[in-house]
Amino acid sequence: MVEGPLGLLAELTYRCPLACAYCSNPVELSAYREELTTEEWQRVITEAADLGALQCHLSGGEPLLRRDLADLVRTASEQGLYTNLVTSALGFSAARAAELHDAGLDHVQVSLQADEPALSDRIAGSPSFARKIEAARRVRELGWPLTLNVVLHRQNIDRVAEVLAAAEDLEADRIELANTQYYGWAAVNRASLLPSREQLAAAEVVVREAKERLRGRMEIIYVIPDYYATYPKPCMGGWGARQLVVVPNGNSLPCLAAHDLPLPAANVREHALSWIWRDSPMFSAYRGTDWMQDPCRSCDRREIDLGGCRCQAFALTGDATRTDPVCHLAPDHGIVEAAVAEANEESRPVELPLVARPHA
Numbered sequence: 001m002v003e004g005p006l007g008l009l010a011e012l013t014y015r016c017p018l019a020c021a022y023c024s025n026p027v028e029l030s031a032y033r034e035e036l037t038t039e040e041w042q043r044v045i046t047e048a049a050d051l052g053a054l055q056c057h058l059s060g061g062e063p064l065l066r067r068d069l070a071d072l073v074r075t076a077s078e079q080g081l082y083t084n085l086v087t088s089a090l091g092f093s094a095a096r097a098a099e100l101h102d103a104g105l106d107h108v109q110v111s112l113q114a115d116e117p118a119l120s121d122r123i124a125g126s127p128s129f130a131r132k133i134e135a136a137r138r139v140r141e142l143g144w145p146l147t148l149n150v151v152l153h154r155q156n157i158d159r160v161a162e163v164l165a166a167a168e169d170l171e172a173d174r175i176e177l178a179n180t181q182y183y184g185w186a187a188v189n190r191a192s193l194l195p196s197r198e199q200l201a202a203a204e205v206v207v208r209e210a211k212e213r214l215r216g217r218m219e220i221i222y223v224i225p226d227y228y229a230t231y232p233k234p235c236m237g238g239w240g241a242r243q244l245v246v247v248p249n250g251n252s253l254p255c256l257a258a259h260d261l262p263l264p265a266a267n268v269r270e271h272a273l274s275w276i277w278r279d280s281p282m283f284s285a286y287r288g289t290d291w292m293q294d295p296c297r298s299c300d301r302r303e304i305d306l307g308g309c310r311c312q313a314f315a316l317t318g319d320a321t322r323t324d325p326v327c328h329l330a331p332d333h334g335i336v337e338a339a340v341a342e343a344n345e346e347s348r349p350v351e352l353p354l355v356a357r358p359h360a
């Protein structure tokens with residue numbers, strides 16, 4: 001018997017006022033324009049709660065572009081779900097914030113691209129820094145817990161101390177400093193985003209010191225780039241194990257990057273969420289460990305990291321059942337080693353051209 005999901009990640013729309021070069025949204029966005037209606041999303045949220053989900057993350061693109069966001073928050077709240085808004089904060093006006101507060105929104109996570117306006121706006125592909133700071137202050141004023149989410153990469157990681165100082169100034173409860181995961185537009189821009197070993201070592205010293213100093217005041221989550229790890233991450237806590245993602249056109253995925261995998265689509269317009277979660281080929285394909293090939297199949301760590309990330313294996317090798325090339329035991333590890341070697345070339349600049357994702 002498959003246990004229910006812990007959380008629903010509702011990617012309400014891929015429209016976005018920003019154009020971040022590290023965006024994990026699909027590179028081809030035209031298939032996602034016919035978004036689920038309010039009623040369809042309300043059904044999805046209700047079915048996720050019936051399956052046992054406890055959290056509802058409302059994300060995108062920019063979820064504030066959905067005029068019905070407060071209605072969806074209210075439905076999730078009424079279903080007893082803990083609601084989390086993941087936002088660029090553009091459009092988080094006083095009126096909108098009050099409306100979401102009334103609807104029962106529990107938590108707000110604001111993305112920041114850097115601590116410094118010009119750099120932040122360049123990475124976001126749009127003038128946005130000042131409005132983000134204003135919105136983050138509004139989150140605190142309305143009494144919500146504030147999480148800042150800063151995706152780290154070659155072009156901002158040297159300012160991690162200043163980013164932490166900005167988070168302190170905003171009285172954030174939590175900051176997630178996650179190095180870029182190379183999906184969607186981030187994969188397109190990988191050569192310009194992957195930091196050097198030296199940059200990472202310097203950032204780790206700063207983060208370690210800050211964790212010590214801010215203990216009890218601000219939680220700091222730091223995620224290293226898996227290209228530099230010895231073993232891969234147990235992506236999403238396992239395929240079809242904890243998270244259920246529904247994207248703007250109703251396709252359901254076990255993670256936010258599985259769009260391109262050669263599996264039949266599982267769409268909420270055609271199927272009940274319970275069937276999608278428990279029985280669909282999309283969610284069953286890489287559940288557990290039976291699908292593994294060697295070296296994972298005979299490896300002691302197969303229940304720990306579950307062979308890493310299926311989407312990364314597919315993106316880098318064309319076969320989602322291969323060992324994640326991040327693993328030092330993977331036959332395809334040379335792909336990752338080559339990218340790391342390039343990022344560490346002696347004369348390689350920090351600032352490199354970025355391809356902005358379109359606004360969609």
Ligand code: SF4
Pocket residue numbers: 231232295296297299300301302303305306307308323324327328329330
């Ligand atoms: Fe994990 Fe597979 Fe590498 Fe073993 S071989 S450590 S199971 S990814």
Ligand code: FES
Pocket residue numbers: 235236254255256257258308309310311312
């Ligand atoms: Fe899809 Fe890792 S992002 S399995």
